[in-house]
Amino acid sequence: AQDHGIPPRSTNMTLVIHVSDFNDNAPVFETTSYEAEVAENSPLMTAVLKVKARDADSRENGKVLYRITNGSSAFGIDEKTGMIYVNENIDREVQSIYNIVITAQDQGEYQFPINPFQPSLSSSVPVRIHITDVNDNAPSCNSVATMVVPLDSTPATTVDISNHFSITDGKLSMTSHPQTPPPWSLSLILSDKEGRQKHLPIKILESNSEIPAEPVKLSPLLAIGSKVASLGSKSKKKGGKFYYSLKNESSHFELDQATGDIYLVRKIRDLEGRQISLHYNRIDALTSESEAKQIDFEVGSGSVDAPYFNEDVMRVTVAEDAVIGTIVASVNASSPDPSAAPVYRLAEPSNRFAIDQYSGEVSVIENLQWRE
Numbered sequence: 001a002q003d004h005g006i007p008p009r010s011t012n013m014t015l016v017i018h019v020s021d022f023n024d025n026a027p028v029f030e031t032t033s034y035e036a037e038v039a040e041n042s043p044l045m046t047a048v049l050k051v052k053a054r055d056a057d058s059r060e061n062g063k064v065l066y067r068i069t070n071g072s073s074a075f076g077i078d079e080k081t082g083m084i085y086v087n088e089n090i091d092r093e094v095q096s097i098y099n100i101v102i103t104a105q106d107q108g109e110y111q112f113p114i115n116p117f118q119p120s121l122s123s124s125v126p127v128r129i130h131i132t133d134v135n136d137n138a139p140s141c142n143s144v145a146t147m148v149v150p151l152d153s154t155p156a157t158t159v160d161i162s163n164h165f166s167i168t169d170g171k172l173s174m175t176s177h178p179q180t181p182p183p184w185s186l187s188l189i190l191s192d193k194e195g196r197q198k199h200l201p202i203k204i205l206e207s208n209s210e211i212p213a214e215p216v217k218l219s220p221l222l223a224i225g226s227k228v229a230s231l232g233s234k235s236k237k238k239g240g241k242f243y244y245s246l247k248n249e250s251s252h253f254e255l256d257q258a259t260g261d262i263y264l265v266r267k268i269r270d271l272e273g274r275q276i277s278l279h280y281n282r283i284d285a286l287t288s289e290s291e292a293k294q295i296d297f298e299v300g301s302g303s304v305d306a307p308y309f310n311e312d313v314m315r316v317t318v319a320e321d322a323v324i325g326t327i328v329a330s331v332n333a334s335s336p337d338p339s340a341a342p343v344y345r346l347a348e349p350s351n352r353f354a355i356d357q358y359s360g361e362v363s364v365i366e367n368l369q370w371r372e
Contacts (some may be wrong), residue, residue: 001013010300013345014209021057021058021061021062022061023057023059023061023106023108023120023121023122024057025055025056025057025061025062025106025121026106026121026122026123027053027054027055027104027105027121027122027123028053028054028055028056028121028123028335029051029053029104029121029125030051030052030053030054031125032125033125033127033128034046034049034051034083034102034125034126034127034128034129035127035129035130036049036127036128036129036130037094037129037130037131037132038090038130038131038132039131039132039133039134039321040090040091040092040093040134041089041134042086042088042090043086044086044315045085045086046085046086046185047083047084047085048075048084048085048086048129048263049084049127049129049281050081050083050084051066051077051082051102051104051125051127053066053082053104053123053125053133055106055121055254057108060107060108061106061107061108062106062108063106063107064104064105064106064107065079065080065100065101065104065105065106065107066078066079066080066081066102066103066104066105066337067079067105068100068103068139069101069102069103069124069325070100070101070325070356070361070363070365071098071099071100071101071127071354071355071356072098072100072356072357073087073088073358074086074087074088074090074098075087075088075098075100075129076178077102078160078168079239079342080105080183082102084100084102084127084129085111085115090131090135090290090350092131092132092133094343095345096130096131096142096253097128097129097130097131097132097349097352098128098129099126099127099128099129099349099350099365100126100127100129100354101124101125101126101127101324101354101363101365102124102125102127103119103122103124103325104122104123104124104125105120105121105122106120106121107120108120108121110252114155115205121297121310124323124324124325124349125324126324126354126365126366127324128349128351129212138168142284145228147206153332154184157266161318165317177185184213187201188218199311199350203247215275215296215297215298216227216228216229216295216296216297216298217297217298217300218298218299218300219299220268220269220271220299220302221229221269221299222264222267222268223253223264224264224265224266224267225263225264225265226263226264227261227262227263228253228262228263228264228297229261229262229295229297230259230260230261230262231244231255231260231261231280231282232259232261233294241284241285241286242260242262242285243257243258243279243282243283243285244256244257244278244280244281244283245257245280245283245290246278246280247279248279250276250277250278251266252265252266252268252271253265253278253297255278255280259302262278265296268299271299272299272300272301273299273300273301274298274299275296275297275298275332276296276297276299276320277294277295277296277297278294278295278297279292279293279294280292280293280294280295281293299318307333307335307340307342308334309331309332309333310334311331311332314329314331316328316329316346316362318364318368319368320368320369320370321368322364322368323367324364324366324367325364325365326363326364327361327362327363328353328362328363329361329362330359330360330361330362331344331355331360332360333360341358343357344356344357344359344360345357350365351365351366352364352365352366352368353365
């Protein structure tokens with residue numbers, strides 16, 4: 001500062017100017033997409049992948065927090081470090097690939113009156129997680145095996161522990177004629193390289209023995225009045241006919257004595273996972289000869305009826321400049337079992353779209369190009 005006197009006099013002072021930051025930079029991820037692997041059955045909180053985004057602004061404007069904005073609840077993320085971790089039990093046999101979207105957002109705020117318009121900024125990146133297989137399932141067999149052995153079978157050249165039967169590459173062969181009368185029972189043990197085992201009973205009959213029928217599989221959701229089986233068969237005698245009668249009464253089934261048809265008269269939801277045997281007599285109308293027989297039913301467990309989509313075809317249009325995370329469609333399926341909600345997944349993995357397994361919402365996870 002200087003006055004106008006003669007001589008003029010002046011003085012100096014120091015002025016410090018602080019330039020405040022304006023939140024004009026969004027967080028930027030180190031790469032345009034991430035990919036990782038994690039083993040199925042991994043414990044909760046197992047670390048999968050760490051994402052990193054940088055913000056060129058300072059202080060709160062440059063502080064980045066992370067969150068999952070689209071994808072599965074099977075995974076979570078530490079909002080401060082960006083570490084993705086296992087949040088639920090994961091099973092490769094249920095879902096082998098997960099597509100999620102991570103959003104990084106800075107902490108820009110309205111700072112009135114200095115900088116009144118500074119909303120926080122964000123950016124997103126797609127993450128694909130592959131579930132690797134773990135040997136967690138023992139070998140399984142569909143049903144009890146039945147083999148017919150002719151009485152004049154030629155003995156094979158191999159000999160097993162029992163000295164009667166041998167198995168190689170899953171094929172059972174006869175090595176000698178057992179001295180005891182049929183049927184013969186064997187117990188087969190299946191094992192994998194990890195030592196997991198499954199026991200399979202095998203019953204071997206003579207060639208002229210009647211092979212037992214497989215159990216009739218029933219849905220636990222069958223309606224009352226449904227026809228579940230028919231015992232009807234034709235007599236070889238001219239003009240012959242059969243009649244049928246139950247030997248053991250059942251509160252769930254009813255037998256038409258004239259036709260041999262069996263109907264459901266009571267809900268079988270309480271019999272889930274069980275096997276029911278009905279013993280009946282087949283009576284020849286001409287000779288009154290009676291033959292004791294049996295039919296088995298196997299009631300399934302859970303929702304044995306598949307879910308179905310409410311629309312056969314859905315057509316969707318999406319702009320090529322749609323931002324990552326944009327929801328482009330929402331599919332809807334129904335299940336015959338009200339207690340079993342459908343779970344959604346893409347039939348084929350996609351680099352551009354992902355589906356929420358619970359809501360059915362389809363979203364963009366990668367920048368789109370119309371020419372592609």
